[in-house]
Amino acid sequence: MQMKRHILISTIAMALAAGFTSCEDFLDKQPLDKVSTSTFWQTTKDADKALTAAYASFRNGTFSAVPAGGPCTEQECLSDNAVTRGAHSAIQQGGINPSTGGLLNDLWDDSYKGIAAANYFLDNFDKVRDLYSEVDFNKLKAEALFIRTFYYNELVVHYGAVPMMLHSAKLGDGFEKLPRSPRAEVISQMLDDIDFAIEWLPNVAYTDGHAVKGSAVVLKCRILLNDQRYADAAKLAGDFIHDPANPFKLADDYAGIFFGGQINNPEIMFSIQFTAPDDFHALDQMVASRMTIFPSYNLRAAYEEGDPRIKMTMYEAGDPWVSNDKTGKFEDDGNRAEGLVPFTGMAFKKYVNPTIMAPKASTLSDQHIVKMRYADLLLMYAEAMFESGQGGDPKALAALNAVRQRPGVNMPPKTELTRENIRNERRVELAYEGIRYYDIIRWDIAKDVIPTVQYDESGKMRKFDGNLWPVPQKQMDIMGDIWEQNAPWN
Template sequence: MKSIIKNIYIALGCVLVFGACKDLDVSPTDRLPRSIFWKSEADADFALTGLYNFLYMPGGNWACSQYNIYAWDTYTDDAYGQHDYGGGRSAGSSGLTPNTKAYVESYYTNNYKAIAAANHFLANVEKVISGDKLKIYKAEAYFLRAFNYFWLAQLYGNVPIVKDDPFTIDYTTVLGKSTREQVLAFVKEDLDLAIAGLPDVGYSNGHAVKGTAQGYKVRVLLFEKKFAEAAALAKEIIDGQKFSLNDNYAANFYKPGQNSSREIMFSVKYLLPNVPHQDAPLAATTFAWGGYLGTQDLLNEYEANDPRKTMTWFSDGDTKAEGWPFTGDMSVATPGKGGWLQGYHMPKKWLTPGIENPSSGTLDDNDFVLLRFADVKLMYAEAQNEAVGADASVYQQVDEVRDRPGVNMPGLPAGLSQAQMRERIRKERRVEFALEGLRYFDLRRWGIATQKLNGFVTNPLAPNIKLKYEDKYQYWPIPQTEIDRNAPALKQNPDY
């Protein structure tokens, strides 16, 4: 598509410049330093870093990068985004249109920029490296291309597949859409190439490993309802013993615990002082400004004495002893004061212990965790239950997530039917992954998003304010700017 090909010039700029690419003015093709790049092994290192830099792309509105994952929860019955970070509040009130901004636009445009850069990388990296290093570098690029295409498939469904180096494509070329099934098949092809080439080790430094690609393939297979295949691959990850549940559940979400957690399988890495969060610190947007407030409906899902509730949410009356970060006249957590709106709940997850009075000047660098081993275990349980029913292995994986040290929740009751186990797994996912951005995709994957979200009252104190969700949102609208640039080949998704 014209805009995708055009965006390679910015995409390559991100590859060639250290750090996240934030200024997206398009540069003319005759000013890019292609003639002096791809000349040395260092160029391959530099370019690979650039591919990961697309994980830092902006999310389309202030104070929310694209992979600020818990902004996704504001699209659901789990959270309310009073400042509309990521666009969840406006999507829930006004619905989705081809002119909607924030995530509705950013995921389409940014993912294609990342794909274009990956295509360019794969077309040229063999010029400067070889052997095992080449195998690993190409595998990382295959994974990142698949990662971006999977987002497009989940959100927009039928999208163009572009495989060629954009510098070899006619700038005036327009492309039509492939089916979602074709896109997912391509995603799995790339993930298989990634699995074959990535090192079979734990995740540590931000670079994808074999288990990362396997975990994302499990997600794809579950999305496709290929339950037996998803269960088999998830079991392979579990049996490989490269990952494990963190004995400290909360430490998965803040530094320094994230640095040593064997549960994290993929994340967006930050590191002070050079790589802080974009626009505004998480501590300010989340805790001082109340950007992501939990719903009572979600809080009702926690079982009695589930410590994940107090590790994820503050309670009325909490003080410094419970981790409340404010002092002075805000030293006691009180609904209705500061950014805490009455009728909602203030989050605790993602808050680094010890931070006091967070503001726009606070610097923080907690990584955005995109895949955890707990997810693999619960995906196994879901897939296996759908494939064969609630056998002993399903119980084992769910119970191990519930019974990790520090959580110590009792095992599920014996004798659950397949339908009963399905509901227990769904409930477990909701509380285990609260504020981790999975709920929206779970509801859509399960086919119950309209049932759960349309007409949902986010705040019991405002019963007349309800969410809007329509069946057609299973396929998001393609941004109108892309339709206009690529007419007549690119058609809008149905009913928009």
């Protein structure tokens, strides 16, 4: 085992090199792991390149989208909102194990690559401190801490206790004996880091792909809710929402948040940005043409009658559809897409460019992948207020109804704040944004709702293996005598 540990290269140990190698296209010169420290970290441009590399770590199929594969939005199928006939079908059918691979490996690997990229920046940024004012220096440091915290939050949600690396891994520094830090310790570190980010990131609208104060507030709210610290989350969200200097608001066009109206959108608080034709992904091809992921019956049933978000979120039988050159409607008769209409009779429309024939879209998609938006913050505030015993405060109900009555939606206001109202509003408002799975995990209802989802046309139902995933077997092969595998795989 000792020899294996030295021969095999751990995901964590190689994260730095792998992270920057994968970001090569986003740097002006050679990858940073091949740049001598004697020639790099001399100018502000060097720091900008390193921070760009850290942001570029988001650009993969796990957290945003890539040209050759599906977007992260396909992970909606982990929840009860969607079904897939694609790469994540093994998770939906149950029986996952440490060797399942796919997303179970990718999320681990991609998270540590992102952490390594952030750590590389943080470890070296002091070398150019004198080139910045205190405000500018701490702003860039805060961005790197935001990125690192984002990834650690993903790891904690999916794997629980994880090894906590706060500096770049170096051979001989003992990384091969690094233990899995308890969940509480990782959360404590995340909160320290995100508090620094909230203090130093500018309180401005989100525009150019760089995190701002609002981005960090959303991330901290998610961490606090996951840890059931409802009063803290309510205060944080409420203080930001009700601050006269709050630069965010609900957008006038719900559909435009995801396609056609993303530039300088007042609701988007953080996203992964793309610009075709040089910088594109395959969302339209994977979702609108192959229909590898599609809405579940359960999601459709969650909408109230007359909710206009239905037609802005999904295609149903008879809806206008550019991929049908015979009838112009969403149906198989005349369908020129790469896949058949799913057995549920629905496909996702949110994010989709409805004007292009989907098989031709493999190099045209450049929708920004929205990771955080203001409606989510409003609903987290309503939830935190309710769960902390403050649900009677009119501001909590007002936050929920602001989302329901947003321009273009105009659903009747709720007269009472209830857990059911909050949870269902989150479900329909944020459908196909990759948030539902995190919600049902922290509410501890995944075990109840996942088995109610029909998996295929034969009537087979979904299965659920547990709130935590197993640590990838390739990692356990290296660290197995030091780490204990998550139950029940231990």
